[in-house]
Structures are given as C-alpha cells and as structure tokens.
Amino acid sequence: MSDSVVEQLLARSNTLGSDPRNTNFAGGNTSAAGTRTDPVTGRPVDLLWVKGSGGDLGTLTEDGLAVLRLDRLRALVDVYPGEEREDEMVAAFDHCLFGKGGAAPSIDTAMHGLLRAAHVDHLHPDSGIALATAADGERLTRECFGDRVVWVPWRRPGFQLGLDIAKIAEENPNAIGAVLGGHGITAWAETSEQCQANSLEIIHTAERFLEEHGRPDPFGPALEGYGALPDDERRERAAALAPVIRGLASTDHPQVGRFTDSDVVLDFLASAEHPRLAALGTSCPDHFLRTKVRPMVLDLPADAPLEQAVARLRELHEEYRAEYRAYYERHAGPDSPAMRGADPAIVLVPGVGMFSFGKDAKTARVAGEFYVNAVNVMRGAEAVSTYRPIEESEKFRIEYWALEEAKLARLPKPKPLATRIALVTGAAGGIGKAIAARLAAEGACVVVADLDAGKAAEAAAELGGADVAVGVACDVSDADAVARALDEAALAFGGVDLVVNNAGLSISKPLLETTERDWDLQHDVMAKGSFLVSREAARVMTAQGMGGDIVYIASKNAVFAGPNNVAYSAVKADQAHQVRLLAAELGGEGIRVNGVNPDGVVRGSGIFAGGWGAQRAKVYGVKEEDLGAFYAKRTILGREVLPEHVANAVFALTAGELSHTTGLHIPVDSGVAAAFLR
Structure with missing residues (x-):
C-alpha cells in the first residue's frame, strides 16, 4: 500500500507544482498518510510522507520526502510547550522519523500531521493569496466559498498553525480546505485524487470570484509618462x-x-x-x-x-x-x-x-x-x-x-566563481568551449559568444540552460555586434565581470605568400576584436563598480619566432601587449588584465581543424595526425597541450587566489624554452 501512496503523492505534487497558477517555485508542500510494516516489530505502522525542507513540488521525487511515524508526531501535542517555544518542535520532528527518515522535515510538517486527513496540500496560488491578503479576507472567503472553505487568521508557520488548522477543520466537517490569512491555502481529503480536486476547486473558484466581482482597474488609472517604452x-x-x-x-x-x-x-x-x-x-x-x-x-x-x-x-x-x-x-x-x-x-x-x-x-x-x-x-x-x-x-x-x-x-559552500558573470568569445568549440565549461563548472554564469549563433546556443544548452549559460551571436570585429553581445549579458545576468578574449583564426603562409587580406582578417578578429571586446567590457565593469577580469588567450607565438607565420604571430604579439597596456590603465577600476600563452593545441581545436593543422604539418614535414605529438616532443615536459589545460589557466587567473596579479602571461606550452618570458 505504501508504495502506491508515495506514487500517488508524487504524481499529485508534480501535477500541482508544474502549473504556476497553483503555487510558486519551491513553494508549498504536500503529504500523504499510509501504512508500512515496521521491520523491527513486524507490525503495521501509520506513516506520513511529506515534502521535506527545500525542494520544489513540480520536480519532487521520493528523495525529497520526509517520512515520519504519525503516532509519535501526534504525541508531540502533549509535550508542546506553547507558541513562545514552538521553534523547539522542529528539532522534535527528528525523533518522529521512520527509518532513515528521508529529507529533513520542514516547519509545515505539523500542518500535515495534525490534520485528521490522509492527504493534505498546502499551496500558494495567486488567487488564494489575493483573498488571504484582502483587508476583509474573512468575509470574502465566506462569500466566495460558503462553508466549503474556512478562514484561518494569520499565524507564522509552525506547530501552533498546525493546531489551529486541525481544530478549525474538526469544527467544520463539511470543509475541504482553508484560506490562511496573509499566506495561502490548505486543502485535504481521504484520497489523493480528491485532495488534488479540492485544491484545484479552491484555486479556480477564487480565480472566478476575483474575475466576476473585481473592478477593471484595480491599480487605478494610468500614470502619465510611466507607460512602457517601445x-x-x-x-x-x-x-x-x-x-x-x-x-x-x-x-x-x-x-x-x-x-x-x-x-x-x-x-x-x-x-x-x-x-x-x-x-x-x-x-x-x-x-x-x-x-x-x-x-x-x-x-x-x-x-x-x-x-x-x-x-x-x-x-x-x-x-x-x-x-x-x-x-x-x-x-x-x-x-x-x-x-x-x-x-x-x-x-x-x-x-x-x-x-x-x-x-x-x-x-x-x-x-x-x-x-x-x-x-x-x-x-x-x-x-x-x-x-x-x-x-x-x-x-x-x-x-x-x-x-x-x-x-x-546548511547550504553548501559557494563555488569559487559563484556570482561571477563570464563572457567567452569563440566559445562554441575548441579552447573557448573548454574555457566556458570550466567557468560554468566553477559556478560562473557564462555568455557563450560565437560567430555562429546556432552553435553558440547549442554550447550554452550543454552547459545547463538559461540559469547557467546563454548563447549569443558575435562578430568580434564588428563594434555594434560586440556592444549587442555585452547588452545580452547585461539582460541575461545583470552585467559582466570576467571576459575571455579567445576568438581567433590562423592562416599559415610564408611572408611572400601572405596577402593583405590574410593580414587584415587575422588582425581584425584578434587584435581589433580583442580591443573592441575589452573596451565594451571595461565600460560595463566600470558602470558596475565591482572590478573584474579580462583574459587574453594569446600564444607562445607572441614571443617565439617560428617560420611561415608572420600575420598570426604578429597579431598574437599585439594581443600580448594589449594585456600590459590595459592592465596599467584599468587597475584603478579594480579590473585585472592577464593573458595565457598556449603552445599549439591540436586536439579539440577549431583553428587546427579548419586547415591550420595541415598548414603547420606541412611546414614541419610531419603528418597532420602526428602534429600534436610533434609539438609535445619539442617541449621540456614532453606533453601535448589540450583545450582543458588552457581552461585551467583561465580558472587559476580568475578564481581569486591571484587577486593581486595583473599584467601577467601564463605559459601553457609544456615548456618551450624559446618562449620563456623575460
């Protein structure tokens, strides 16, 4: 029987909680009484399954239920010390738990256990609270429901409120529920199906009453000049x-x-x-x-x-x-x-x-x-x-x-980047995607900015949806597009305080084969693009007055002279010096500017997959599939650099341990001696 009771309770809870007209997110609680065999005595015992502290009815699972012995819970009436000490009763609930007890019992447990009904719902519907907060709510409740719903005067949630509701329900045997003054509604019944029906009857009856009896302009006339802007x-x-x-x-x-x-x-x-x-x-x-x-x-x-x-x-x-x-x-x-x-x-x-x-x-x-x-x-x-x-x-x-x-x-300790809002350019794949994933995993809200809007949206969805990340289209070489991306960050999360200039591309050619277009394209995306993003981010960060971080994903090529790479290496040197210039300029606003200098990231890199890998492999005379191993062999550590290694460096720079560091470039190249910073 008990398994059926729990299944019915969860189904009812999820149905009621999935409709915001019935209750708000994480608001209200539901319960069901039933029996189970006590494993110690072998005898049946009456139990109460009730939504525990925290959680949400719409997504409630069995793990979110507290399980208590009804005989012990109801015996607390005899030791109740009175309203002045009713907070002590919450600790007493722990002594009523059955077995491991499930979730922690909430303050509303008494409301469910003291009512002599097998199924109870306590909800916060707008229509019910409207009556509950009306100056003459008791009269309106009578007018709206007759004797089917009773009025319970305001009382802070707790053991005494449970006693009040139980007493009023006993005195009104025809009642299916109550309006709790200033608070919400409670409904009860002997079956789960009827309890849900009673809850919905109260909610919908209140909605109809307000619609039929309410005046058309409850907030008064329009206030001149205060209407919505286009x-x-x-x-x-x-x-x-x-x-x-x-x-x-x-x-x-x-x-x-x-x-x-x-x-x-x-x-x-x-x-x-x-x-x-x-x-x-x-x-x-x-x-x-x-x-x-x-x-x-x-x-x-x-x-x-x-x-x-x-x-x-x-x-x-x-x-x-x-x-x-x-x-x-x-x-x-x-x-x-x-x-x-x-x-x-x-x-x-x-x-x-x-x-x-x-x-x-x-x-x-x-x-x-x-x-x-x-x-x-x-x-x-x-x-x-x-x-x-x-x-x-x-x-x-x-x-x-x-x-x-x-x-x-009791809440868990916040993650290192909790409350921080990050914008990562070129974040739909490769290094940018790895950075976005690491920042999100460490608690940041992330704006995934990419030239491809569809891929940006897909990457954001993978990170956890709109409460974690949003995807925006952004051509970093276009000042208006950059401004729009920062606007989207502001509308989604309130602003921005961590920006990663990662968007990039590369064309590997000898000097005499490098065209003006090759040069301009790379400088537009990486030098100009980083400048535009940093400028717009600095405006937002200055308006916030909360400081911030700007990180440039430069390259070991910023200091290492390699063959057939003049445009890319020159623009990376430009980015590297932007770090120093902006660190000096923005420090007074509490904005730190640092860089990361990776070696060639072959596996998982959008740049290498887009043709750069084949070009560099040709330069060094190796097969493209062996390029990562080739790069690793020429390093001191002999290890290949992957996107997550770059992401690790970004996290290290922004998670708070290096709070007094700005103007720094961190090499992530497994040790390329020729690229050592001096």
Missing part, C-alpha cells in the same frame, strides 16, 4: 541600467541579476497606485523571503534622461539601505541573527521593467517570478477590497527567524 528602446535602456543597478544591489554581497519586462510588471508600473502598493511589500512568507520586504522603485517617468535615472537610482539606493537598516533595528532582539545585507532584491523601473537579484541566476530568476506573483496578488486583493499584507514585525520574525538562519547555514 520594445527596442526599452531593452536598450534596460541594458544600460542593468550594470549600474547590479553594482548597487551588490554593495554588501555580489549578486547575479535577471531582467524581466513582462506585461504584468510593465502594466503595474504604469499605474497610479504602484508607488503605494510597492511600498506595502509582499505578504506570503515564500515571497518576501526572496524579494525582501519591499522593492526599490525608481520614481521617474519612463523617458527621463539616462543620466538623471542613474543619479536618482544611486540616491534611492542610499535611502533604501538606510530604511532597511532602520527596519532591522526596529524589530531585532538580542538573539536575532545579524543583518544579512541592506541592498534590494527587486528594483522596479517604470517603462522598462524589473531587475531581480540573487546569489545565482536561478535565485535571481525565482525572486523575479515571486514578485510577479506578488503583483498578481495585489491586483486580486485591490480588485475586490484593499491589499493588506501581514504586519512588518511579522515579516521580520520570518526573515530573521533562527530556523531560517539555520537553513541558510
């Missing part, structure tokens, strides 16, 4: 503002950003009531834990000059930080965790959109999704009543909850 102008403005805003949002801790210009956000910011509503902040605990208690909102019309907008954002940021510190000091007690950071997680710019921030791209994306949920909640509440979120003091109790702090402390 698409191209809007994205151009967003790309220009993103690095500035990211730098502000990273004052305390580096953050990754995400830009959103959905109609939901733009319409909200175009309305007369958006300043009042934004100032009230979000209400559902799942929302404000990710969005902070309120966003930072630019109070200028959409067409305000860019310079004025930037200056005002800086002023508002100072005000936001002061207000946040005051919020902390108003509510913090002697045992409160230290303030985690005073920067906004959500920044709203009328006519442009929303910038959301987090410790990685996924967290930034989810924060933005939660604020969209919050806007939908405000719309619903204002349509039928007045939006009234939970009290600020209650938000603080959750944001700076000791249990929340303990959860944060």
Whole structure:
C-alpha cells in the first residue's frame, strides 16, 4: 500500500507544482498518510510522507520526502510547550522519523500531521493569496466559498498553525480546505485524487470570484509618462541600467541579476497606485523571503534622461539601505541573527521593467517570478477590497527567524566563481568551449559568444540552460555586434565581470605568400576584436563598480619566432601587449588584465581543424595526425597541450587566489624554452 501512496503523492505534487497558477517555485508542500510494516516489530505502522525542507513540488521525487511515524508526531501535542517555544518542535520532528527518515522535515510538517486527513496540500496560488491578503479576507472567503472553505487568521508557520488548522477543520466537517490569512491555502481529503480536486476547486473558484466581482482597474488609472517604452528602446535602456543597478544591489554581497519586462510588471508600473502598493511589500512568507520586504522603485517617468535615472537610482539606493537598516533595528532582539545585507532584491523601473537579484541566476530568476506573483496578488486583493499584507514585525520574525538562519547555514559552500558573470568569445568549440565549461563548472554564469549563433546556443544548452549559460551571436570585429553581445549579458545576468578574449583564426603562409587580406582578417578578429571586446567590457565593469577580469588567450607565438607565420604571430604579439597596456590603465577600476600563452593545441581545436593543422604539418614535414605529438616532443615536459589545460589557466587567473596579479602571461606550452618570458 505504501508504495502506491508515495506514487500517488508524487504524481499529485508534480501535477500541482508544474502549473504556476497553483503555487510558486519551491513553494508549498504536500503529504500523504499510509501504512508500512515496521521491520523491527513486524507490525503495521501509520506513516506520513511529506515534502521535506527545500525542494520544489513540480520536480519532487521520493528523495525529497520526509517520512515520519504519525503516532509519535501526534504525541508531540502533549509535550508542546506553547507558541513562545514552538521553534523547539522542529528539532522534535527528528525523533518522529521512520527509518532513515528521508529529507529533513520542514516547519509545515505539523500542518500535515495534525490534520485528521490522509492527504493534505498546502499551496500558494495567486488567487488564494489575493483573498488571504484582502483587508476583509474573512468575509470574502465566506462569500466566495460558503462553508466549503474556512478562514484561518494569520499565524507564522509552525506547530501552533498546525493546531489551529486541525481544530478549525474538526469544527467544520463539511470543509475541504482553508484560506490562511496573509499566506495561502490548505486543502485535504481521504484520497489523493480528491485532495488534488479540492485544491484545484479552491484555486479556480477564487480565480472566478476575483474575475466576476473585481473592478477593471484595480491599480487605478494610468500614470502619465510611466507607460512602457517601445520594445527596442526599452531593452536598450534596460541594458544600460542593468550594470549600474547590479553594482548597487551588490554593495554588501555580489549578486547575479535577471531582467524581466513582462506585461504584468510593465502594466503595474504604469499605474497610479504602484508607488503605494510597492511600498506595502509582499505578504506570503515564500515571497518576501526572496524579494525582501519591499522593492526599490525608481520614481521617474519612463523617458527621463539616462543620466538623471542613474543619479536618482544611486540616491534611492542610499535611502533604501538606510530604511532597511532602520527596519532591522526596529524589530531585532538580542538573539536575532545579524543583518544579512541592506541592498534590494527587486528594483522596479517604470517603462522598462524589473531587475531581480540573487546569489545565482536561478535565485535571481525565482525572486523575479515571486514578485510577479506578488503583483498578481495585489491586483486580486485591490480588485475586490484593499491589499493588506501581514504586519512588518511579522515579516521580520520570518526573515530573521533562527530556523531560517539555520537553513541558510546548511547550504553548501559557494563555488569559487559563484556570482561571477563570464563572457567567452569563440566559445562554441575548441579552447573557448573548454574555457566556458570550466567557468560554468566553477559556478560562473557564462555568455557563450560565437560567430555562429546556432552553435553558440547549442554550447550554452550543454552547459545547463538559461540559469547557467546563454548563447549569443558575435562578430568580434564588428563594434555594434560586440556592444549587442555585452547588452545580452547585461539582460541575461545583470552585467559582466570576467571576459575571455579567445576568438581567433590562423592562416599559415610564408611572408611572400601572405596577402593583405590574410593580414587584415587575422588582425581584425584578434587584435581589433580583442580591443573592441575589452573596451565594451571595461565600460560595463566600470558602470558596475565591482572590478573584474579580462583574459587574453594569446600564444607562445607572441614571443617565439617560428617560420611561415608572420600575420598570426604578429597579431598574437599585439594581443600580448594589449594585456600590459590595459592592465596599467584599468587597475584603478579594480579590473585585472592577464593573458595565457598556449603552445599549439591540436586536439579539440577549431583553428587546427579548419586547415591550420595541415598548414603547420606541412611546414614541419610531419603528418597532420602526428602534429600534436610533434609539438609535445619539442617541449621540456614532453606533453601535448589540450583545450582543458588552457581552461585551467583561465580558472587559476580568475578564481581569486591571484587577486593581486595583473599584467601577467601564463605559459601553457609544456615548456618551450624559446618562449620563456623575460
């Protein structure tokens, strides 16, 4: 029976969690009760399978379930010390686990175990939270559902809330669920199928009620000058503002950003009531834990000059930080965790959109999704009543909850390049692809830039999709194309702080056979291209004010004079000196510029596969398939250089251990004495 119970629970969870109308990402929890034979006594024992702490309903698996003995869980009622000490009950859940227990039990476990129903869903649908945050939510709940859904006044999630819901459910035997004031909904039933049906009934009934009874302009009339800018102008403005805003949002801790210009956000910011509503902040605990208690909102019309907008954002940021510190000091007690950071997680710019921030791209994306949920909640509440979120003091109790702090402390240590945004040119194959893969593996968000847009997109997908990498088309010899690539980086992740100039090609010919076109093509791509990319990257990094790294993939040919290679070697020497020049110029901005000098990388190299290998093999009088071994034999270590070896050097330069190093070239050539740096 138990296996069937778990399968039904997972199927229900995945179905409900896959639709954002039902609950937000990682929000809510589900449970099912059943029996299993106790391996110690051989007797049947009643168990509860409930989504554990963390995780997401839409992707929940059995590993994400906590498994507890119901008799022990319900026996905790007799030792419950009261609301003032209810946090102690979370530790008590561990003594109720069955076997290895599965995932760690969440704070909502009591809600599921104390209700006398076999199946329970706790969800955060926009429609349900709209009623839950309405000023007269209790009346509206009665009007919407009659006696099928009951009202539970706001209480912080925990053991007491579980007791409250269980008592109200017992007193209302006809009820299929409850609206939890300021929070969300809970539904229950004796079968998994009926529980899912009850959850959906509550959600859809609330949606219809809001639609049928709501006023058409819940956010008030349009605010003149605050409407959405035209698409191209809007994205151009967003790309220009993103690095500035990211730098502000990273004052305390580096953050990754995400830009959103959905109609939901733009319409909200175009309305007369958006300043009042934004100032009230979000209400559902799942929302404000990710969005902070309120966003930072630019109070200028959409067409305000860019310079004025930037200056005002800086002023508002100072005000936001002061207000946040005051919020902390108003509510913090002697045992409160230290303030985690005073920067906004959500920044709203009328006519442009929303910038959301987090410790990685996924967290930034989810924060933005939660604020969209919050806007939908405000719309619903204002349509039928007045939006009234939970009290600020209650938000603080959750944001700076000791249990929340303990959860944060359990998170794995960040990877070395976490929060860093990298742009790698020529990254769809060969050395560039190896570099992009290494940077992504070490925690960076990566913009895969390549002349071939399709291959760039494919390479980005291989790295893990849009929360890890994006592919962009970029001809590095075209200044406009380079600017567009940096704009895409800003829109995808908030800016850039690690750039690798890797794009290149080579044509091996003797001097008298080298054409002007041969010379110009290689200098356009590598000398001019590196210059254009570095210039645009420096603009973004300077706007961010967070420093950064620029790495040139040069070559041992920058210092080694080989035959039939004048154009390529000359341009590599150009790149090598750009490293020194830019290191000297950009150091004051905290931007470090370094280079890597590889020997010939034959295996996995796009350049060698494109004809360069055959040309060099002919020069040295060896077979093309033996070229890598030929290069290895002439080195001190006798080892062939591969793309991942170059990637290792880029990582070493940018991962933080060489924080005081700039203007350096690292040889990755297995030891070519003639290329030793002097």
